Amino acid sequence: SLIVDPPDGKVPAMKPEARRRNNALLAVTVAPDASESAAAGPPGAFDGPELRPLSERCLLGFGSTSGPPTLPNYFYNNLKQIVQTRDSIMILNEMVHDARVIRMGAKHLPESIRNWMGDSIGRWEGDTLVVDTTNFNSKTQFRGASETLHIVERFTRVDEKTLLYRFTVEDPSTWDRSWSGEYPWVASREPLY
Numbered sequence: 001s002l003i004v005d006p007p008d009g010k011v012p013a014m015k016p017e018a019r020r021r022n023n024a025l026l027a028v029t030v031a032p033d034a035s036e037s038a039a040a041g042p043p044g045a046f047d048g049p050e051l052r053p054l055s056e057r058c059l060l061g062f063g064s065t066s067g068p069p070t071l072p073n074y075f076y077n078n079l080k081q082i083v084q085t086r087d088s089i090m091i092l093n094e095m096v097h098d099a100r101v102i103r104m105g106a107k108h109l110p111e112s113i114r115n116w117m118g119d120s121i122g123r124w125e126g127d128t129l130v131v132d133t134t135n136f137n138s139k140t141q142f143r144g145a146s147e148t149l150h151i152v153e154r155f156t157r158v159d160e161k162t163l164l165y166r167f168t169v170e171d172p173s174t175w176d177r178s179w180s181g182e183y184p185w186v187a188s189r190e191p192l193y
Contacts, residue, residue, distance in 0.1 A: 002071070002181035004166075011179055014144060018174040022144040067093075067100065068118060068133045068151040069142075069167035072183065079192050080185065089122055089129070094192050102131050109135055114147065129155040146173040161187040 001009035014022075070093070072078050077095040084090075089102040102122040109119045114137035122131045131153040138147055154166040166182035169175075 002183050003179060004182050005168075005180040006177070011143065012175045012177050014174060015176060018144060018146070021146070022141075025141070067091075067167075068120065068131070068153055069169065069181065070153075070165065077193065079188055079190060081192055092192070108132075111135065114138075118149070118151065127157060129153075131155070142169075144174060145169070145171045148173050155185075158184070 003009045003011060006012065070080070070091070073095065077093075079094040081092040082089065083092070087104055089104065091100045091102070092098070093100070098117070100117050100120065102120040104122045106121050108121055113119070114135050116137060116139055118133040119135035120131050120133040122129055124130070131151075133151040133153070134149075136142070136145070136147055136149045142149060142151075148171055150170045152168045152170075154164075156164045156166070158164045163185040164182060165185050166180065168178055168180040170178040
């Protein structure tokens with residue numbers, strides 16, 4: 001399990017109101033974060049391309065590969081390229097070539113502006129990059145979360161070839177408590193496709 005908190009390694013149970021919200025969504029469409037293999041859906045799920053999952057339409061990688069949080073898919077296209085400038089950091093994810101821009105030292109956009117990957121603001125705490133992301137829209141639905149989803153990520157270099165990636169998920173409209181996970185990002189000389 002990538003989950004390090006709670007200690008049992010399990011995502012906390014979803015609140016009843018979040019289950020109802022998600023069941024209502026799934027009654028009329030396929031989950032926005034469904035994988036490429038989401039072949040079945042409710043009646044009408046094939047009536048138009050806008051009803052199909054974002055990954056199937058190659059708009060965002062499936063299973064939150066682009067993040068936040070950035071999760072491995074364990075199949076293919078898991079490489080990332082990080083580019084740092086004076087004002088921003090870009091993480092290019094190999095899957096669907098999702099490019100995530102983290103604005104350094106900025107303030108979050110107004111709540112009325114909502115993005116598929118949220119609004120990511122970065123800061124340094126010593127040698128650790130801390131990224132705070134809010135302002136998600138309803139089209140990404142990470143694990144059934146609401147638009148109040150809040151993700152904090154920490155990127156820490158642990159040796160010459162490894163970043164430790166840790167994330168904390170908070171959404172009081174969906175889960176009773178926050179939860180966290182982590183896994184290493186290991187440097188690679190393989191080509192990014």
